[in-house]
Amino acid sequence: MTREQIAEMVKALGPEVARELVDSANRSAPGRAGPDTTTRDGSVLTSVENFGAFTKSVVAATCRTGAIALTDAVKRFGNADVQKAVQLSKFDSAGVLVPIQRSGEVIEFLRPDAALLKLGVRTQPFKGELHLGKQTGTTTFKWVGEGETVPKSAPTYGMIVLKAHKGMVLTDISNDLLRTPGVGDAGVGEDIRATVADGLDDAGFNGDGTGSSPKGLFAQISSSHTFTNTGTTAAAYTADIDKAVELPLTAHIRMGTPGWVLHPTRATALMQLKDSGIFVFRQEMLDKGTIRGFPFVLTTRVPVTRITFSADWRQFIYGIDEDLLLSEHDTRAEYDETTIRAIVKGDFKLRQPKAFSSITY
Structure with missing residues (x-):
């Protein structure tokens, strides 16, 4: 879709609604652009007609937010291209609607x-x-008499690893x-x-x-x-x-x-x-x-x-x-x-x- 075509859609739907719909389509698997930034064949963004069918389907499904509801709505409002695009991957194509x-x-x-x-x-x-330290030994306490020495002791540590x-x-x-x-x-x-x-x-x-x-x-x-x-x-x-x-x-x-x-x-x-x-x-x-x-x-x-x-x-x-x-x-x-x-x-x-x-x- 061209900027002019999207602008016309915005005028008809209102900016907030249109922005949400475009975001939904962009996040969908068939809506994302290919590696060369071109729109994929069969995408809901390929044409005004496809995006319009997608819009009608979303509006019809809003009372039952879910991939199943959107797919059912597409069968009523979408053309063959849109139906194919949404069915490519139900969760990805309607993921933003699935709770x-x-x-x-x-x-x-x-x-x-x-x-x-x-x-x-x-x-x-x-x-x-993740590596986590743990103490495996402690220092030692000892009573000493006058002039006696105390052997040194030190705490010892080990490691546990989460994988x-x-x-x-x-x-x-x-x-x-x-x-x-x-x-x-x-x-x-x-x-x-x-x-x-x-x-x-x-x-x-x-x-x-x-x-x-x-x-x-x-x-x-x-x-x-x-x-x-x-x-x-x-x-x-x-x-x-x-x-x-x-x-x-x-x-x-x-x-x-x-x-x-x-x-x-x-x-x-x-x-x-x-x-x-x-x-x-x-x-x-x-x-x-x-x-x-x-x-x-x-x-x-x-x-x-x-x-x-x-x-x-x-x-x-x-x-x-x-x-x-x-x-x-x-x-x-x-x-x-x-x-x-x-x-x-x-x-x-x-x-x-x-x-x-x-x-x-």
Whole structure:
């Protein structure tokens, strides 16, 4: 389009509306200029007629802001060129109208469904690779007599490295479902959030570092802080729980955000435990939400065979390299379906492995 043609469009629509429409068209995949700055063939900006059809489609779709609504409107108002341009990449061509694109606050986006985040782990944004220092040893205190010398001591330090691991969700969604009130983009976004949170929790607890997966908690916890239960009697359960709390404290880990994480089935076993006919843990767990005075989080992402404690969950580094990116792709138009893709990059590291302890059953 020439400047004169755009000026005529501005006169008809008003400057603010026209500017928004032109920006939308420019940001669309078929609207962007090619490497030689020329307008691509089939672009909505190729002609006044194409841009006019695009404008009518946007106006018709504004009450239902979404790629599906725009595509439907284009079928009514757009000519063949415009329909082809918008269909090239639904998310890119109508991305400015789609409410689920990118979650800049990815931690808040995932928090309602992520057990690790409920435990109070430390979240750390990074790009590509991040080196964090950690203290591995302390100075030594010693009493001395007159004329005696004190051997020098110094704190020692190590390094932990966060590296980006990429996780994805890919699913085909019926366009009829996307158009359904109460589901649509928002419903799909909620489902993907829960799926991504579940995947990150699974890796954060159980990841073994093989292939492209990161290492999780159980692959990094100090071997001296993992022990087998001594029995299933009330006395044995109590002694094991006490030992799990004691191990991080005797390793000189300061209390920060302490707490337990366990499988719901293991929690049920604790609540059913009796000593001389009296429940040992039940009332505390139900009334206060604690075990031995420390809060607990239930999740099926941890094995039913473990009860895990940390004196400070902030020693668990939950690194996110890239914001959660959601995109729509019209790759299954013949089935009237849209392919939804979600990508997130992250890594997990224990700053102090001895801040954690785990009982296996």
